[in-house]
Amino acid sequence: MTSVLVSTGMEAATGVTRPDDVEPGTASWERMRPLFTGDVNAVADGLLAGGASDVLVDDAPCTQRNLLLEALDPRAPLLTGRHEPLGMTAGVEPADAVVLLGHRTGAGRQGVLSHTCPGTGPTGFRIDGEPADEGRVNAPIAEEHGAPVVLVTGDDLTCRAAGTWAPDALVEAVEECVSRYAALCLPPGRSAGPLRARAAGAVRLPRARSDRADVPEERGAPGRPHRFEPDFHAPHPAAAVLAVPTVEPCGPRGVASAAPDATTAARTSKVCTTVAGAAMEDHFD
Template sequence: MRILVSADMEGATGVTWPADVEPGTEQWQRCRAMFTGDVNAAVAGLFAGGASEVLVNEAHATMRNLLLERLDERASMITGRHKDLSMVEGIQHGDCDGVVFLGYHCGAGDDGVLAHTYLPNAVTGVWLDGEPASEGRLNAAVAAEYGVPVILVTGDDRACGDAASYAPFARTVTVKEHVSRYAARCLPPARTAGDIRDGARAAMVLAGRLDPEEPRTHAVEVEFDAAHLAQAADVVPGVTRTGVLRVRYTSPSAYEMIRCFKAVTTLAARAVEEDYG
């Protein structure tokens, strides 16, 4: 059984503040260790539950946050940018029996610790086929197209609640309870490690390839907090500006959907100005 771990950072143990996840800050250096600890706990649990191989895909920001030198030696890791499938790189090769969404968070416009979708601010809402979409929902659509079940989601309590809407059979592990976007009631790493390890071991009963979903058309809407960001995203072929702050596009498959989403958010991010956004 080969399992992919898509590892994001905002939903990791102890993380509550932007500086906790911004590369180069003192807090980021501290939180990298706890993030790596969460990953190692998941790896240990997956192997205890019967996994024969675990591939970790770095999925946060620069995608160079996990400490390779501290990674469980039984795992391997994809680190760095750029990747065809971004947060779920590695799922597309037909040999993945399950995926773990580790350190995930709520989407833009939702109420959760460091809630956002791809961009830390700028994006105020994303809808996939008419439903509010977190990164988890977007990535789960890609996983389904490759016949890969989401077996475990970890993050704050709101992220785990969100997971029930796109991966209802997945196990969830809550590592902190939401207080506000920048505050949480946190459990110490010694406790969350045990919870994640136990959750990952139990989640292995859900592993096993499914029939891949037939590629189908997906419609995505993205709302920004400033008009010029929608204007910037409108440059992407196939993307249409539907309002002052909104763009929309359709894709023939989840694979193309997530790739276009990456293009839209990358262009928008480059259009953000320091003082006026």
């Protein structure tokens, strides 16, 4: 039995290249929703063909109401709506494996629509001294819940970066980054097949891992300490975030917080970026 969580990001789905493509309510967003849903369907079909017992899809980006439920593979239930306790890894508790679909590189890095926590101003983000790609936040949370990341999709730079935070995962690029707002994109008719095939192969990875003698039977990995360091575009968001317990200054525009495990670190970071967003002024930031 292999239960798989598909944690979705829209910023690096097939065809997405500009902010309007992921901004709810815009014409571009409406146009990209079927393409995004198509990526998810290709991966879900591949996972099930590869032997997954069930697939849960987490609609994680922005308002968390982006995927078209009526067009989704009927075998893959959808977790949708805001304020999920584990954010992009909501639904990981019963899973045996995780797919990070449509993920991107982090703030301050090259990559299609690269950013960390939009609307809150981070211009850079580090975790344990390394660039905080989206997957570097989510992969250790998945591991702590006993569900390793087995597949990463996105642009070519995200797939390359995944080697540092999910070295055992398969990758599949649907876009080649040209700039932050431009990419060489595969049409859906060409991206779907490779996504399906890669997902079918990825679902076998947890089985191989569980068959190894050196892997303990109990679920999850012991949490280890992590240090999150976001940099903001100006001093005042950083000053506002210092009101959060455990947070300390880190340079003139940055803060740092340490936590005993990845799940706690990510929750603290969410509080920090929410406070930073509330510190913004509409016409002067």
